[in-house]
Structures are given as structure tokens and as C-alpha cells.
Amino acid sequence: xxxxxxxxxxxxxxxxxxxxxxxxxxxxxxxxxxxxxxxxxxxxxxxxxxxxxxxxxxxxxxxxxxxxxxxxxxxxxxxxxxxxxxxxxxxxxxxxxxxxxxxxxxxxxxxxxxxxxxxxxxxxxxxxxxxxxxxxxxxxxxxxxxxxxxxxxxxxxxxxxxxxxxxxxxxxxxxxxxxxxxxxxxxxxxxxxxxxxxxxxxxxxxxxxxxxxxxxxxxxxxxxxxxxxxxxxxxxxxxxxxxxxxxxxxxxxxxxxxxxxxxxxxxxxxxxxxxxxxxxxxxxxxxxxxxxxxxxxxxxxxxxxxxxxxxxxxxxxxxxxxxxxxxxxxxxxxxxxxxxxxxxxxxxxxxxxxxxxxxxxxxxxxxxxxxxxxxxxxxxxxxxxxxxxxxxxxxxxxxxxxxxxxxxxxxxxxxxxxxxxxxxxxxxxxxxxxxxxxxxxxxxxxxxxxxxxxxxxxxxxxxxxxxxxxxxxxxxxxxxxxxxxxxxxxxxxxxxxxxxxxxxxxxxxxxxxxxxxxxxxxxxxxxxxxxxxxxxxxxxxxxxxxxxxxxxxxxxxxxxxxxxxxxxxxxxxxxxxxxxxxxxxxxxxxxxxxxxxxxxxxxxxxxxxxxxxxxxxxxxxxxxxxxxxxxxxxxxxxxxxxxxxxxxxxxxxxxxxxxxxxxxxxxxxxxxxxxxxxxxxxxxxxxxxxxxxxxxxxxxxxxxxxxxxxxxxxxxxxx
Numbered sequence: 001x002x003x004x005x006x007x008x009x010x011x012x013x014x015x016x017x018x019x020x021x022x023x024x025x026x027x028x029x030x031x032x033x034x035x036x037x038x039x040x041x042x043x044x045x046x047x048x049x050x051x052x053x054x055x056x057x058x059x060x061x062x063x064x065x066x067x068x069x070x071x072x073x074x075x076x077x078x079x080x081x082x083x084x085x086x087x088x089x090x091x092x093x094x095x096x097x098x099x100x101x102x103x104x105x106x107x108x109x110x111x112x113x114x115x116x117x118x119x120x121x122x123x124x125x126x127x128x129x130x131x132x133x134x135x136x137x138x139x140x141x142x143x144x145x146x147x148x149x150x151x152x153x154x155x156x157x158x159x160x161x162x163x164x165x166x167x168x169x170x171x172x173x174x175x176x177x178x179x180x181x182x183x184x185x186x187x188x189x190x191x192x193x194x195x196x197x198x199x200x201x202x203x204x205x206x207x208x209x210x211x212x213x214x215x216x217x218x219x220x221x222x223x224x225x226x227x228x229x230x231x232x233x234x235x236x237x238x239x240x241x242x243x244x245x246x247x248x249x250x251x252x253x254x255x256x257x258x259x260x261x262x263x264x265x266x267x268x269x270x271x272x273x274x275x276x277x278x279x280x281x282x283x284x285x286x287x288x289x290x291x292x293x294x295x296x297x298x299x300x301x302x303x304x305x306x307x308x309x310x311x312x313x314x315x316x317x318x319x320x321x322x323x324x325x326x327x328x329x330x331x332x333x334x335x336x337x338x339x340x341x342x343x344x345x346x347x348x349x350x351x352x353x354x355x356x357x358x359x360x361x362x363x364x365x366x367x368x369x370x371x372x373x374x375x376x377x378x379x380x381x382x383x384x385x386x387x388x389x390x391x392x393x394x395x396x397x398x399x400x401x402x403x404x405x406x407x408x409x410x411x412x413x414x415x416x417x418x419x420x421x422x423x424x425x426x427x428x429x430x431x432x433x434x435x436x437x438x439x440x441x442x443x444x445x446x447x448x449x450x451x452x453x454x455x456x457x458x459x460x461x462x463x464x465x466x467x468x469x470x471x472x473x474x475x476x477x478x479x480x481x482x483x484x485x486x487x488x489x490x491x492x493x494x495x496x497x498x499x500x501x502x503x504x505x506x507x508x509x510x511x512x513x514x515x516x517x518x519x520x521x522x523x524x525x526x527x528x529x530x531x532x533x534x535x536x537x538x539x540x541x542x543x544x545x546x547x548x549x550x551x552x553x554x555x556x557x558x559x560x561x562x563x564x565x566x567x568x569x570x571x572x573x574x575x576x577x578x579x580x581x582x583x584x585x586x587x588x589x590x591x592x593x594x595x596x597x598x599x600x601x602x603x604x605x606x607x608x609x610x611x612x613x614x615x616x617x618x619x620x621x622x623x624x625x626x627x628x629x630x631x632x633x634x635x636x637x638x639x640x641x642x643x644x645x646x647x648x649x650x651x652x653x654x655x656x657x658x659x660x661x662x663x664x665x666x667x668x669x670x671x672x673x674x675x676x677x678x679x680x681x682x683x684x685x686x687x688x689x690x691x692x693x694x695x696x697x698x699x700x701x702x703x704x705x706x707x708x709x710x711x712x713x714x715x716x717x718x719x
Contacts (some may be wrong), residue, residue, distance in 0.1 A: 054165025065206035066523060067199065068115040074104045084214040085505065087113060088199045088523065090171060090185035091600030096178065098244060102497040102505065103217065113171040115204035117197065122164040128157035128194060131182035131600060134174040140167055150176045152183065184600035192688045193667045196599060199523045199550060220490025221497055222509055225249055226283055227477050231438045234453040239499035246501045247590050251385035257443025259307040262371040267362065269304035269416040273297065276478060278362045280349050285475035287434045289468060297416045299430050306427025310442060324403060331404025336539055337578040338391055342518035342529040346408040355528055364406040365413035373402040380585060387514060389582030390567055457491055464488060507594020510587050519579065522549040544579050545678045553599035555664045557606060562592035573651045573659065606661055608713050618696065619711025622704055629684055637715060648680040657716035662709065669705045
């Protein structure tokens with residue numbers, strides 16, 4: 001059976017009968033009041049034995065963090081290798097030939113996922129699993145699912161009485177000898193289809209010392225990618241030469257081959273001298289800290305005038321941006337409605353900001369005339385891995401935003417040293433001497449000297465030194481003590497993990513780096529854009545509702561998601577929204593694959609259903625007002641708009657088949673409010689088994705939803 005088939009078969013097992021009838025026939029695993037919660041926390045004590053089921057000691061509760069703790073073990077030449085990480089979901093996906101974690105070699109592995117499932121109310125839930133491998137799943141110390149084969153969908157779904165409060169979960173998993181490793185734990189809440197256990201209900205004891213060390217190593221890996229360490233340092237084996245390496249190692253730095261066309265010399269000199277003085281969240285290090293102030297100023301000015309000579313042949317290509325008050329007002333509106341305000345603030349960098357946004361106060365003094373609008377139009381043209389997203393702006397929109405930012409920002413950049421003339425030749429030499437050419441391309445000046453690579457390690461001098469004196473001529477990355485400790489821990493562990501990657505972990509890093517939760521809710525992290533708009537908006541418009549990311553990995557087809565994130569879709573799924581989903585072309589594949597892997601989902605497009613003309617016609621009728629669900633009230637179909645003239649619009653039906661995965665579609669149809677609390681989509685099955693349309697398939701909701709699914713696939717428009 002295929003992976004898609006295994007997942008689908010679990011739903012099919014439950015279609016012939018009411019959920020509650022099925023549950024009554026299953027052997028329940030009740031919990032008497034005498035059974036105490038069993039935990040793996042090292043903080044267990046005799047006092048815990050006096051706690052009621054569902055309760056945890058205070059010290060354990062205070063250390064709880066989202067997700068489950070996953071311990072991976074792999075045997076290599078008779079020696080066990082162990083690594084730990086946190087998983088959002090009770091799920092795993094490891095493609096064949098890939099490592100389960102960056103700190104283990106590829107190959108068969110064992111894993112234990114452990115933590116707590118917090119219930120607001122006690123209740124009976126049916127648990128099942130899909131995937132490939134061997135599984136033993138226990139709840140509160142009692143076995144629930146034990147697989148006899150590598151096909152996890154053959155585990156008999158089992159009813160469990162969950163207590164109010166904290167229920168201890170332990171998932172022991174063994175990957176198959178060959179092929180993909182896949183695990184997905186499902187439960188069936190009362191009156192609903194089987195679904196993944198919600199991530200916001202899962203937690204783990206974050207005080208585990210081995211887990212803390214593993215997370216420290218991961219912080220070290222993140223810093224190596226963010227600060228481009230391998231541009232100046234070499235490892236034992238070049239990780240970039242190996243397929244599947246940490247994706248951030250491919251990140252470039254801004255291309256300076258046309259710096260003179262885009263950037264002002266005054267800003268470049270100030271930036272070279274002290275980047276953090278001009279902007280927050282910089283990854284560019286301060287490189288002249290070993291010099292006295294006069295010598296540093298001269299070097300900065302020299303390098304700036306050298307960079308100012310780097311231009312394309314001919315005249316400057318930009319036209320001046322008009323100083324137009326009306327255009328600035330349009331830009332101010334766009335700054336809010338597009339969501340720019342979620343990540344940026346036009347204030348001096350030293351001013352506090354509750355939302356830790358990137359300050360753009362010096363942007364007017366940074367860009368030459370016309371260059372700011374050009375940057376907004378193509379933000380990745382000179383810097384492919386820039387965190388700045390591509391909003392696919394029109395020329396008018398880019399000009400309006402540029403006008404607004406220039407009006408609000410600081411026009412003049414304070415000269416580094418007005419009396420110091422710069423020297424191009426000295427600047428060219430300094431650019432190489434300080435290692436700038438190791439990261440930045442300078443076009444025809446590519447023969448600028450590069451610093452020789454040093455061994456990736458730590459001694460008493462260099463980037464990781466605690467004092468300026470010990471750091472010497474090495475760049476100052478403004479690392480905190482914890483960050484230095486993380487990098488030292490990674491160096492001590494070795495560099496092998498840099499040559500490996502796991503999509504779920506890579507996506508987690510990128511979601512944080514790109515501030516996705518600024519606009520989208522994810523698990524228990526709420527978007528702060530609505531709060532920002534309520535506090536700072538000058539338009540007075542209510543915040544728009546954007547889809548949450550909690551279920552994106554199993555809601556959306558991974559190939560479709562990759563196209564959307566890359567900006568390659570020929571349409572906008574929700575064109576009525578003023579806020580706009582931006583593109584991150586060089587991160588799209590990693591994000592899409594990683595989001596799917598976090599939910600235990602493979603990356604391929606689901607196989608479409610075999611269309612049956614009778615079901616397609618029934619599905620069409622179900623979409624109509626008379627005798628149907630009246631889907632066309634909110635959803636358009638191709639060029640035919642929705643019939644309802646109000647703000648409860650839905651995604652065009654011609655796009656649904658390419659976007660949605662079948663299992664999520666079924667759950668959504670049964671209870672949409674469970675997944676998007678702000679949606680206006682009604683609940684079509686009050687009990688998870690029947691619908692009000694008793695004249696179609698005798699009211700069987702699943703058969704009706706499948707007929708509508710067939711109709712949607714008959715109307716698909718490939719994107």
C-alpha cells in the first residue's frame with residue numbers, strides 16, 4: 001500500500017458507521033483513579049506520588065515547553081549514537097537516504113517521542129496511526145497501539161479515557177530497514193474525523209540536560225549559517241560539496257558589483273564603521289574595532305569611495321523618485337495594508353520597540369535617487385537570501401512606498417569624518433585586507449584579495465574571544481555569551497552536522513528568521529500584526545484575517561505550497577485581501593518540504609481521485625443552493641464569481657484540488673472552526689457522520705464530501 005493509501009485507508013475504515021457506534025465496539029483502555037501519571041522527568045519525587053491523575057509537580061509544570069521531546073538512537077559499527085530535538089507534532093518523516101537529525105548519519109534509527117497531552121476536559125478518544133515502521137504507543141503508562149508489521153495503518157484504533165489535565169505520552173518508533181520512515185499519530189475527538197493530535201495540546205519537560213545540550217548545538221549551527229562562518233573558515237571536509245548540507249550554508253551576501261549605483265558613499269562609510277548604529281538585526285559584523293577611531297574612520301571612508309566606483313557601464317539607470325505628498329500618503333497606506341509594519345518601523349535604531357522590528361530610519365540616506373524603488377521591486381536581485389520578502393509590487397506601489405520611507409526616515413547620514421578624503425586605491429586594498437571579498441562579490445574587481453581560510457575552531461583569539469583585545473583584527477559579530485557558548489559547543493562536537501540537514505528543522509529556523517508569526521498564528525504563537533495596527537494604524541481599518549500556519553503542513557500540497565512561497569503561482573488564492581503573501585524564492589523549497597515533514601507528510605502531490613461521472617454530478621449539485629451546501633455563495637468557479645455580495649469570500653473552486661490534501665479537506669468540511677476560529681465557513685456535519693442533506697447518500701456526510709471532492713477535481717486549474 002502506498003503512503004497516501006495508508007493514510008486514506010484509516011479514514012475509510014471509519015466511513016461505514018457512526019464514530020460513537022465504532023467506539024463502543026472497541027475495547028476501551030479506562031484509567032482508574034488509582035493509576036498515577038508516569039513521567040520520565042528527572043525531577044520526579046515522592047511528593048509526586050500524592051498527585052491526582054492529570055497533575056504535575058510545580059517544578060515540572062514550570063519547565064514545560066511546546067512540543068514533544070524526541071530522542072533518536074542510531075547504531076553505527078556497534079556504537080550507539082544519540083541525539084535529541086523537539087518535535088511540534090506526534091509525527092516524523094525522514095526520506096530514504098536522509099538522516100533523522102543533522103547529528104546522526106543516515107540509516108535506520110529508533111526514536112522515542114515523549115511528553116504530555118493536556119486536556120481541558122476528560123474524554124474518550126480513539127487513537128490510531130499511519131506510516132511505515134514499528135510502533136509502541138502508551139498513554140499514562142498503559143499500552144494503546146502496538147504494531148505487528150511495518151504498516152502502521154494496520155494498528156487497530158483503540159479508545160482511551162483521557163484525564164483532565166496532563167496525560168503522559170510515550171511513542172517508541174523504529175524505522176523500516178529500507179525506504180522512507182514515516183509516523184503520524186491520529187486521534188478522533190468526539191464528533192469528528194481522525195486528525196493529528198493538535199500541537200498546542202503537546203508539551204515536554206525542557207529541563208532535560210541532554211535536550212538542553214542538543215538545542216545548544218542547534219543554536220551553534222544556526223549561528224554558523226547566519227554569520228556566514230564558512231566564508232572565512234574551513235572545516236575538515238567541505239560540507240558544501242555534499243548533497244543535503246545545511247541549506248543556510250548556500251546563503252550569499254549582498255552583491256556589491258553595482259554598489260555605486262545603489263548606495264550612497266556616506267551611508268556605506270557609516271555602515272562599514274558600525275552597522276548596528278544604523279539598523280537593528282544586522283548580520284554584518286563590525287570589522288574595524290581593532291583600530292583607533294581615526295584610523296578606523298579613514299579605512300571606512302576609503303572603502304566607501306572604492307565601492308562607490310562600482311557601477312555598470314554607462315550612466316546610472318535609476319530615475320529620481322518624485323517628492324510627492326500624495327504619493328507618500330499612498331505609501332503610508334501600503335505600509336499598513338501590505339503588512340510592512342509587522343516587521344519594520346521608521347524610527348532610530350536606539351528606540352525601544354515592543355515587537356522588535358527592523359528599524360528603517362536611515363533608509364533615505366542609504367539609497368541613491370531611484371534605487372530604493374528599484375530595490376522594493378526586486379529585493380532579491382542583489383541578495384538572493386535577503387530576509388526582505390518580494391511582494392510583487394507594481395511600479396506605482398514601489399514608488400509610493402519609497403516616497404513614504406524617504407519622508408519618514410533620516411535624510412542625512414552623519415559623515416564618518418567630513419575632513420577625510422577617501423582614496424580608491426587604499427579602499428580597494430582595505431576591502432581585501434579586512435575579508436570583505438570573502439563574502440561580497442565585486443564584479444570586475446573580483447581579483448580583490450581574499451583572506452585565506454582558517455580552520456573552523458576556537459582558540460584564545462578570534463571571533464569567539466570574550467574581549468576586544470583578544471579578538472584582535474577578527475570581525476566583531478556582537479555575539480552574546482550564550483551565542484559564543486553555542487558556537488564553542490558545536491566546534492567541540494565537530495562539523496559533521498553542517499553537511500547534513502533535516503527539512504523539519506530547517507523550516508523551523510526559517511519560520512523564526514522570516515518572522516512568519518508576525519502575520520500568521522502558529523500553534524500557541526499569536527500574530528502581533530493586529531495588535532500593531534490597533535495601536536499604530538493611521539487608516540483606522542480593522543486588521544484582516546490571514547490563515548493560521550498551525551496545520552499548513554498537512555493542509556496544503558507541498559508542491560503547491562512551494563510554488564506559492566516562491567512567488568510562482570499565476571494567481572492569488574485570496575485576491576480580495578489587501579495584505580499580500582510575499583515570496584521567498586530561495587527558501588521556498590526548504591519551507592514547503594519542512595512544513596510537510598513536521599506533520600509526517602511526504603513531499604509529493606497526492607494522487608487525485610479516479611473521477612466518476614455520477615459522483616461528479618452529485619458533487620456539482622451539492623455545491624448549489626437548491627438541495628446543496630450552497631458553496632457557490634462564497635466560492636467562485638473559474639471566471640464565475642461567487643453569488644454572495646459580502647465579505648465571506650472563499651478560495652476559487654478551480655484552485656482547491658491543487659491546494660488541499662484530501663484528509664484535511666474532510667476534517668475542514670466537518671468542522672472548519674476547529675482549524676480556523678475566525679472563518680465564516682459553516683459546519684456541515686454536526687456529529688462527524690451525517691449532514692442535514694438526508695436526501696443525498698442517506699445523509700452520509702463522508703460520501704457527500706467525497707462527491708464534492710470529485711467535482712472540485714473535475715474543475716481543477718493547474719497552477
